[in-house]
Amino acid sequence: MARYGMALDYKNCINCKACEVACKEENGVLLGADKHRIWVGVKEVEGQWPNLDIVSNTFVPSQCQHCEDAPCQEVCPTHATYYDENHVVRVNSDKCILCSYCMNACPYDARYVDDRTMTVDKCTFCSDTRLARGETTTACQNTCPTKVRTFGDLDDPESEISILLKTRDHFSLKSHLGTNPKLFYLT
Amino acid sequence: MSIKEFITSIPVNKVGIKDILKFEKSPTNLLVAALTLLFLAFFVIGVGIYLVHGHHAYGVTRQHPWGLLIAVYIFFVVSSTGLCIVGSLGDVFGFKDYEMISKRAIFGSIVTILGGFAVIAFEIGHPVRMLIYNILSPGMRSAIWWMGTLYGIYLTFMIIEFIFLLKHDMKNARIFGLIGLLVGLAAHSNLGGVFGFLNSRTISNGVFYPTYFILTAFITGIYIAFIMMGFRYKLRFPDNAKVMLTNLALIQALLLAILMFFETWKMLTGIYGGMPGRADVAEHILTTWPFWAEVIFGMLIPFLVALLTKGKNHVMMFWASLIGMVGIFFMRYDLVHDTQLKPLQMMKTREYMLPPEWVHYFPSSTEMMISLGGLGIVVLLYYVGTKVFNLDADAH
Numbered sequence: 001m002a003r004y005g006m007a008l009d010y011k012n013c014i015n016c017k018a019c020e021v022a023c024k025e026e027n028g029v030l031l032g033a034d035k036h037r038i039w040v041g042v043k044e045v046e047g048q049w050p051n052l053d054i055v056s057n058t059f060v061p062s063q064c065q066h067c068e069d070a071p072c073q074e075v076c077p078t079h080a081t082y083y084d085e086n087h088v089v090r091v092n093s094d095k096c097i098l099c100s101y102c103m104n105a106c107p108y109d110a111r112y113v114d115d116r117t118m119t120v121d122k123c124t125f126c127s128d129t130r131l132a133r134g135e136t137t138t139a140c141q142n143t144c145p146t147k148v149r150t151f152g153d154l155d156d157p158e159s160e161i162s163i164l165l166k167t168r169d170h171f172s173l174k175s176h177l178g179t180n181p182k183l184f185y186l187t
Numbered sequence: 188m189s190i191k192e193f194i195t196s197i198p199v200n201k202v203g204i205k206d207i208l209k210f211e212k213s214p215t216n217l218l219v220a221a222l223t224l225l226f227l228a229f230f231v232i233g234v235g236i237y238l239v240h241g242h243h244a245y246g247v248t249r250q251h252p253w254g255l256l257i258a259v260y261i262f263f264v265v266s267s268t269g270l271c272i273v274g275s276l277g278d279v280f281g282f283k284d285y286e287m288i289s290k291r292a293i294f295g296s297i298v299t300i301l302g303g304f305a306v307i308a309f310e311i312g313h314p315v316r317m318l319i320y321n322i323l324s325p326g327m328r329s330a331i332w333w334m335g336t337l338y339g340i341y342l343t344f345m346i347i348e349f350i351f352l353l354k355h356d357m358k359n360a361r362i363f364g365l366i367g368l369l370v371g372l373a374a375h376s377n378l379g380g381v382f383g384f385l386n387s388r389t390i391s392n393g394v395f396y397p398t399y400f401i402l403t404a405f406i407t408g409i410y411i412a413f414i415m416m417g418f419r420y421k422l423r424f425p426d427n428a429k430v431m432l433t434n435l436a437l438i439q440a441l442l443l444a445i446l447m448f449f450e451t452w453k454m455l456t457g458i459y460g461g462m463p464g465r466a467d468v469a470e471h472i473l474t475t476w477p478f479w480a481e482v483i484f485g486m487l488i489p490f491l492v493a494l495l496t497k498g499k500n501h502v503m504m505f506w507a508s509l510i511g512m513v514g515i516f517f518m519r520y521d522l523v524h525d526t527q528l529k530p531l532q533m534m535k536t537r538e539y540m541l542p543p544e545w546v547h548y549f550p551s552s553t554e555m556m557i558s559l560g561g562l563g564i565v566v567l568l569y570y571v572g573t574k575v576f577n578l579d580a581d582a583h
């Protein structure tokens with residue numbers, strides 16, 4: 001029983017997209033541009049050379065925020081979307097009827113349709129793969145060359161992520177929507 | 188009385204296939220018949236393509252998961268709720284002038300919702316699973332759960348009410364009609380809630396849709412009432428129908444005025460203050476032609492016709508109602524599309540792409556065929572109903 005979250009030292013991201021590849025490989029995510037569980041958002045540099053605004057150029061790696069108050073879970077008519085024992089937001093593909101309500105309700109565009117099961121799929125924090133094997137890392141975290149990602153138990157005060165969140169300033173995305181994301185961006 | 192006796196005592200006309208195929212071969216009738224057959228063929232082809240290719244046959248995407256079929260489903264269920272309201276005027280609320288349309292309107296509300304169900308069955312990925320898990324693990328905080336469940340109950344009550352109307356048992360018809368109406372209104376406002384609850388979509392979030400759905404349902408019900416009566420009397424209305432239609436036209440003018448007032452304020456409050464995600468979307472909507480189709484066909488033209496003729500030119504109101512229904516279709520399409528206009532992922536995530544601006548969607552031919560097929564089903568069921576049942580008011 002844990003309460004998993006992830007901290008992202010996003011300014012270290014170099015947009016190599018190794019995490020996207022590792023996620024697809026580890027979790028057997030279908031190929032195709034729209035079929036992704038995680039992504040790196042790019043904000044391109046603004047201004048004209050030589051007056052380039054170099055701080056405007058950022059890379060923001062992201063995925064399902066595993067919201068504590070997840071709109072996707074709230075709107076699901078059959079409880080296909082649920083919180084598992086580790087507070088990870090999951091989809092039970094046996095119960096999903098593909099009404100797509102969750103895809104519209106998720107403020108982060110974190111969900112897509114898996115064509116094999118014709119149900120909605122999203123990031124699981126590698127619950128079916130690495131966590132199920134007893135590992136305590138996710139594929140994206142493991143592969144990241146600049147160590148952007150720290151994954152761990154938010155309830156354990158000694159965990160690396162808890163210490164990071166106590167010592168580094170951070171923010172979360174679209175927090176005004178009251179979703180209480182468990183993805184934290186370190187500043 | 189046993190159930191068997193009850194069922195066998197429902198008055199129906201004994202008609203065979205031959206009687207159903209028999210109709211006056213006027214050019215309008217032939218055109219409607221040909222179109223209906225064409226649409227039914229479309230339905231079969233569209234469903235066939237869907238069964239082979241699944242959602243790939245549709246224009247829906249990750250960013251725009253709800254497409255034309257959702258809009259058409261809403262179109263039909265709004266029609267159903269509207270007809271239920273119109274039908275209830277006479278038989279639930281006891282306004283004598285409207286009794287002549289009660290049976291027809293209630294039957295219309297049954298066939299339109301069946302058309303809606305026929306369309307949505309091919310949009311929801313797993314409709315059978317839905318029936319099972321709606322009961323086994325109900326998501327009580329989901330507006331879709333409430334909407335679906337309440338519509339199921341509503342359909343049952345409408346059928347029971349219709350049977351009592353056929354049997355001329357006005358007391359029971361009134362009881363079931365009232366419950367059906369209340370459940371229908373609850374279901375329908377929940378359908379508005381499906382959009383109104385979306386925090387992530389500021390353009391749709393809020394109280395507007397759940398209330399506006401009821402208003403536009405009443406408006407749609409009156410449009411269809413004109414269309415049904417127009418076909419019933421071949422535009423040569425008897426005097427009692429004229430009284431009712433004049434009243435309905437005047438009510439329609441009032442409702443349309445309220446709707447236009449609502450819409451204006453929705454747009455004004457949307458744009459005012461420049462809130463990102465709402466103001467930019469509202470301004471963008473004003474530049475799209477389906478929005479103006481909705482306003483001009485669905486509101487302005489019928490409003491002006493009703494107002495300028497003081498509701499007395501029923502033939503013109505019939506044509507204005509047909510135009511109005513085209514506008515209502517765009518109203519539903521806009522509702523669904525505009526909700527999803529603004530991308531939730533605002534950053535570029537791939538090389539060789541520009542940062543997302545507006546989400547594009549255009550229905551595929553399969554979606555169009557299934558949608559027109561829904562219309563074909565509704566017209567066919569209604570036509571068969573006019574043969575099997577006596578939909579005119581019973582003589583007192």
Ligand code: SF4
Nearest residue numbers: 064065067070072106
């Ligand atoms: S980010 Fe989206 S999919 Fe993930 S928990 Fe939150 S609402 Fe659900």
Ligand code: SF4
Nearest residue numbers: 076096097099100102
């Ligand atoms: S698409 Fe599936 S997971 Fe999403 S709300 Fe519908 S049933 Fe639930």
